[in-house]
């Protein structure tokens with residue numbers, strides 16, 4: 001059987017996520033719907049004296065790592081011959097799916113919460129997609145799309161396994177960029193877990209293939225104002241399902257998920273690696289945004305939540321001498337007005 005990770009072949013290919021072709025369940029004769037995305041820089045950045053390698057996922061064509069999932073999912077949908085899809089999102093997945101659908105000649109309708117940053121809405125409209133702003137929170141948007149999904153293909157970035165076959169390439173790239181070795185810990189923002197679960201799947205596949213021996217500790221960061229996963233881990237919930245928690249608005253709109261659909265899988269994936277979930281306050285998010293912007297990193301507020309988590313963990317002695325990886329998930333250009341308001345507050 002052919003290896004899932006033929007290293008020499010991979011290294012001979014263009015630097016992008018599709019270089020891991022053997023590990024993506026799309027037949028070889030299918031042309032990917034692609035903008036040449038992926039292989040984002042893994043940049044060392046200092047956080048209060050701790051060096052952390054930060055994957056620059058804000059540099060994707062649509063401005064967030066969601067392009068990883070959208071590229072694989074829309075390639076699959078195009079292959080099925082589907083001409084119209086619906087999708088719901090806090091903004092970035094919608095912007096990504098809209099862009100890849102535009103490239104594939106597929107029409108789509110995107111459902112988002114009314115409070116979504118304007119930059120993301122403009123992206124959806126500019127791609128020619130239908131935009132549906134739903135009053136209320138992210139869960140109200142999820143309900144609205146289910147109605148539409150009765151009659152149309154639901155290109156869900158949370159339900160579709162193909163989306164995760166895209167986001168898992170995050171783990172492949174991190175390992176390849178570290179000379180085909182695993183980091184010791186990976187700190188990621190988590191709401192519905194499209195990056196966290198993708199990373200967990202990716203590192204597991206690398207381990208199964210014998211490329212890496214141990215899994216990195218997966219550490220999730222949630223906004224304290226919206227932290228159902230942190231609450232579930234703290235209460236040591238096993239089988240009872242996720243308890244509903246009270247949520248408040250957060251500047252980290254991209255991870256403002258009160259009822260994560262794959263919550264138990266996320267908790268399991270994190271526990272399996274000896275990881276944890278930490279929470280960060282709105283003040284910490286704002287301070288982190290300010291610090292990063294002042295250093296020239298223009299990231300959206302959701303990304304600053306992960307940064308706040310990294311600052312918190314910078315003091316954690318158990319990470320001494322560890323290779324620690326984190327991520328900038330979304331570009332500041334998506335949320336200019338929000339960033340201006342936050343920085344002036």
Ligand SMILES: *Cc1c(COP(=O)(O)O)cnc(C)c1O
Pocket residue numbers: 064066092093189190191192193194195196254255257300302303329330
């Ligand atoms: C989607 C997204 C995340 C992670 O959200 P999940 O709900 O866990 O998939 C983090 N940051 C940004 C900017 C995002 O768009």
